[in-house]
Amino acid sequence: MVDTTVLHTGIRFGDGPRQGPDGRLYYSDFYDHEVRAFDLSTGVEEVVCTVPGQPSGLGWLPDGRLLVVSMRDRRVLRLEPGGLVEHADLGGVATFHANDMLVDAAGRAYVGNFGFDLHGVIAARGEAALLAPDYRPPTAALALVSPTGAVSVVCEDLAFPNGMGFLGDTLVVAETLAFGLTAFDVAADGSLSGRRVWADLRGHGVAPDGIAVHEDGVWVAPALQAAAFLVVDGRVARRVETSQPCFAVAVVRDTLVCCTAPTSQPEVVSVDRLGKLEAYGL
Template identity: 65%
Template sequence: MADTTVLRDGLHFGEGPRRGPDGRLYYSDFYAGEVHALDLATGDDELVVAFDGQPSGLGWLPDGRLLVVSMLDRTVRRLEDGELVLHADISDIATFHANDMLVDGEGRAYVGNFGFDLHGLIDEVGLPRLLEPDFAPEGASLALVQPDGSVSVAVEDLKFPNGMALLPDPAGESESGTTLVVAETVAFKLTAFSVDLDGSLRGRRVWADVKELGIAPDGIAGDGDGVWVAPALQPAVFRVTEGGEVTHRVETTQTCFAVAVVGDKLVCLTAPDSHPNVVKPERLGKIEVYELS
């Protein structure tokens, strides 16, 4: 039995949940080409913007302008007067679909990408192949987009860099006092970096290996000294601390692919599958909520 409450259904495939500056939950619906804002208290849902593309990661510049990852053309768009305009082109860095994004307080955006055709590979060799010890996926680079739209490589050779979270750095190893944790989906681990004042990353290290838990980490959300992890292979969400200890497990009605912490609520975006052949023709995606307090 699920621990969550379904707040909204009828999505194709929800992604990129973030608490917006106005306190609402913002999220993308891949195959509807839409970004929405949902009031978790009332259930009111507003269409923020729609475009002829596939939106994913979301974030905001310090002045409140919304940034949206456009997956298929591997760009970051910026919402200006109701229209999405080009903010940054990361196609020289992203080797396949752009995906999740984290925007820090300075307006710097870290943007991941698939690195290879995941669903094409699954069609060819089957999902179990990805779980075998000798599976060696192609690496991908994490893009760093400055507030002015200039682009550079933040770090190379990540295995499907996906969800990200900024955590405090109590050891003081970073100039900024923060640690960036990145979900490497097909490496089945969370990788951490110290963040310097200019946003550059260093000190790469394994933060948590979660393969034995059956977790292919997709979206993640920071929560104190831990992260909530959407496992992409299970109808659940896990709170994990450094070293891989699971402190909490929350059951969802179907597989969880993305998470966000909004106030005292854990928000889980779920779907029966991630394969476009399954979720694109239907509207089976849900937004599920779990009370943290």
């Protein structure tokens, strides 16, 4: 039984959802190359910008300027009144497509990347290859981008670093292919230490993709399942059924918004508009 209601359809592949400073839901559609803002109250949607290199993670600088990850050319772009400009070049850190991003209150951006051609592996060997206990994917580094665009590495050897969120002074990172959430202590300068497992989700079959912090828990999009999971203190506390696999989540005021699609494989979702925004009241 599906627990969510459908807010919006006609999306190719939605990702990187965030509540914006104006209260609207902002998200990226990979294969329409657009960042959009959707008003949950009215259902009105606006195209904010077009990203030829394929948009993903989103965030805002303290002054309200939008940052957006350009996946294929491994950059972070900044939206200025005249259009998008380069904010940071991740080419020295990202070893494949850049992906999700979390921007803190000071304007520092944590940015993950695939580390390898995930979709190529799935196309050649199937998703089952990723689920094998002995599968060891190439790892990736997590980048930290300063408010001025300087790039450094804050953690290495992550198994597909994906969605991120803050729980107080703790950064939680979804390691998709480690099937778990990893926690770090965050210093005043944004550096990370104290790496540890925050939640082991392999037993639930959860390959965590996007995540969203809500109160004391973390909502997790499991990628391979038509559901969203609430994880509290490292344990699964709730499961919400969606109409199709869930790849990203956001909390907008009192609503959990799920970006769903039948698959993440480009050969399917870049052709047909099968993606949805689904909502669950909190």
